[in-house]
Amino acid sequence: MTDSLHTLFAAWGDPSPDTRAEKTDAAIGPGFYFSDPNNPAPIEGRDAYLDYITQFSAMMPGAAARVVAISEHHGHARATVDFEKDGQRMVRGQYFADLEDGKVVRLIGFTGIGEPD
Template identity: 50%
Template sequence: MSDAIRNFFAAWGMEDAALRQSTIEEVTGASFAYTDPNTPDPVATVPAFLDYIAMFTSNMPGATAEVVDVSAHHGFARATVDFMRDGATMVRGQYFADLDDSGAIIRMVGFTGTGEPA
């Protein structure tokens, strides 16, 4: 389960669009939805999500998304992710995923920060 989450975020830093697509397709289920504070609306398909992370890659060349920690149980996962550029953390986020029976991601919801008090 944690491999799917780690590979999902590793794809954010892949400049090779074909490799990014195959990586995302390997870790997502038959249905898939994604949202975070930067999506204007929830993303409802893998192709639309690929467009979203292509925009990230284009706007932030060399940036990566690195999983700091991941835990999973009963078909759910939680990941803390650092978005990095030039060796520095730009932002840390917390992501929650619903997984299918095979461990593929069917829904990912992201939040900026990790819920610490302001």
């Protein structure tokens, strides 16, 4: 059920707009909603999301996002994601997802993994 999260984040590092879109289409459900701490407002819909990850690719050529841990229950998932460049982790984030029929319909991201100060 969580394969869609691996696929969704694999699109971030894909250099091809066509296969980036194919991966996204395979991973998201209708009415996709995405809230990321690096964007001033939530993103709604496939096209706006693809624009966002295209900007990521343009700003960080060769960078990628990789799911390193995941847990799931009752149609919800928590994924720890490493954003990497040249094999080095730049930042680790945590994402919370709502899943429907195996697809991501809502994704909320946070920088870090909630470590206590």
